[in-house]
Amino acid sequence: MQCLDIRVIVDGKALTATVPVRLLLSDFLREQAGCGGLHVACGHGVCGACTVVLDDVPVRACLLLAVQADGAAVQTIASLPQLEGCEPERGLTPLQQSFRRYHALQCGYCTPGLLVATAKFLAGCPSPDRARILEHLNGHLCRCSGYANIIAAIEAVRA
């Protein structure tokens, strides 16, 4: 199997690795970069559970190869404070608190991807109306919550 050397900044830490060219970014992040908070639910880009931010753009890690992230900076759930523009290490971020308060998670499997994507969404669109929130959520599947509480949690944190 052909391998390539890559350099990636993952949640602020610079990593170098030699990876098989076919290795998925999701597997690289989970297995070699220690990002257990990245969840894979569908593996084909539909559910959004694996969403990470790659050089400032939300992407689905299950649809990219690790080698495509060479030279890039990746942010996962561990970077949520930065994505929300708040101090790291200060407990739960406002979005996380809101999810907890509104019971917007049950099994929590969809949650990290949803939080990363939503933090990025709110950074670009701080006061979305309900229609914009629904449009944003369209790319995320949650089988437990019934969505109403997720929508409420996001509405509660918008500016």
Added chain:
Amino acid sequence: MNTAAPFGERARRREDGPLLTGKGVFLADLIRPGMAALRVVRSTRAHARITHIDFSAVANDPHCLGVLSAATLPEGMGRLPAIDLVEGSLPAHHDILAREVVRYVGEPVAAVIAADAYLAEDLAARVAVGYDSLPPVLNVGEGIRADAPLLYPQFASNVVHQTIQRVGDPEAAFARADLLIEETFHFQRVCASAMEPRGALATLEPGTGRSLVYSSTQIPQILRRELARLTGIPVERLRVIAPQVGGGFGVKEAVYAEEVLVLLALQRFGRPTYWLEDRQESFLASSQGREETLRVRAAVTAAGEVTAVDADCLADIGAAYLFLSNTPGAAVASLRGPYRIANFSSRARSVVTNKTPLNVYRGAGCPQTTLAMERMMDLAAQALGLDRAEIRRRNLIGPDAFPLDRGVSYPGCGRVIFDSGNFPALLESTLEAIDYHGFPARRAAAGERTLGLGLSFVVEMSGGGGAEPAGIRVLPEGRLQLLSGITPIGQGSATTLAQILAGHLGLPLTAIEVLTADTDQSPDAPGTFASRGATLGGNAACLAGDLLIREARQLAATLYELPLEDIRWQNGELIGRAGVPEPLSLAGLITKAQEHGIDALRRLQVSGRYERDAVSWTSACHAAIVDLERDTGIIRVLDYAVTHDCGRIANPLLVDGQIMGGVLQGLGQCLFEAQRFDERGVPLTQGFMDYVLPTAATAPRFILRHIETPSPLNPLGMKGAGEAGCSGAVGAIANAIADALGPQVPFLNGSGPFTPECVLAMLRRRGGHHEA
């Protein structure tokens, strides 16, 4: 019982912290470098004889760490279990790996072990399996024909399970009826689609050398027992742990071949081995739900009283039993729901077909019976020119009728005896919540759009599965560990159980830790299913709490040389009569005991079993308002009201979460979801691209209300809350769609799914001939 504190509060969940920060440990997070990956070679045929399995292309590959096939399984190995068989059921159980014949696409035929999942997948693709195709059976109609191909020729029939029930004199009631209605309902196959796929991992426990199996399962204790039976490993040499489970809904309530295979691989090849399901495999080889054909006849008087119902259910259970595969048929026993209907007869048969095995899926048969009964009510109302709420009112069981023996039984759970409820109050509350009386005006004002309103009642069994054990350990600082058999699958059971026990003992919520889902810690319990977690786990916790109180009082009595009656437990403390001793916390008691050289921690360790019959009946009245776009056929559920009665509620925040999540699953079944097969039995839906799940934009506006009619069957007065949301939703939404379409449109009875194509097809048939 002291319920002043946490019971009943909308407490935030203790589970949330790790899940919100990405630190939750799910099965895939347990994989370590050096563990081997197992890949299953699956049948590509729906029905075929295996001519050969050829490993020669992989056997000498240095990446191949081992292979497994039926030929290499231990001699005399048992087959996968089913627990809901009745007398006369035919043993259509699966082998761990197919022997001689495959019966569905996706059936495990062989397994390959390699250093990582990529290599294992490469190798699996090179295992050559030869097949001689046999004619497949793809639906129940074909399956019951006398000349049908047989899945199990030794049984001489594809009908492997049958239950018959009868109450009163249905024939006489039918003979006297003013109105007869007969309908046949079709329910499509759906996939529970928990977001976390299944997975299992077997390793050796450091130190003890025991086999340690992790599985994303709802039933770790049962899994351990079954793994012991199947592999011959003594049960005490096996430990099973369910890590965080990313959704269950019934799909993880079975013992699957892959859980056995990773353990066999560990035994055989000496490497810790894991298997992670990919989404395509979920669609092929994880259990599916619902598929059945249900014919219902109803006898109705001119005044709108339904006097008899007769039902015939043919459940398509796929290629074999899985674990609880026959519930769709069994649930017919509760078809009459909240209505009196004095006369009843039913026959329910399970038919094997060449499709993925069926198992319980949230609601376990109740969504089908609810939809059928509620459609019958609407059809009767329409035929008699009665209001839909009024016909229900005329048939509802009154609030004073409980306990009410329905004269039928539910296989595995005994007689159907409704314990309590207030159905008329549910109806009136829901009518008000959805503004039933204002609806005609709203419909008229909608202009271009067509609105429809649907009502649905659900009365659902909860709390089955048998006795529930629980234990309590006291830690030196006086905190408690509750050892519970309830496996968390996302429902927040640790929070709920802590609330219940804290409320019972008068301790703060933070004083209680909940340990579960580990066969070393948690007692040998049935697990999480049948909406049993909060009720059974909660009552078992209280029982253990009572034992703890007794032990603590006894210990204090010994230490202070007082009669036991002089020591009471109040608000989390021991109180002595006449002020001696001073109010004493558990921590204080432990310190005091230590001064006397007594090992209080050991004395205060208690365990008990909650043995009382706890099958209680949760009820709810649902109402949906849908919007139908006539030119596109798109249906949207706008408003959704539920008045729900699950007895006393430990945490309304979490119960509401269960209801909304359940309603969305019912909505998915009605509007989008269907697992389809081509004419050779190959599943056409193998991923979320073509299996459409509800998204946020499809979520309705919810109006949730509660009536709390305590169950007299358990001290806490609770009933289950996990499934009635799902079961009620299909009926309300189907009725709302039929209402929007109007009586001239021949409605496709069943749960659709009512996709735009389906709706447009129904609209086209309007006034034309009715396709059979």
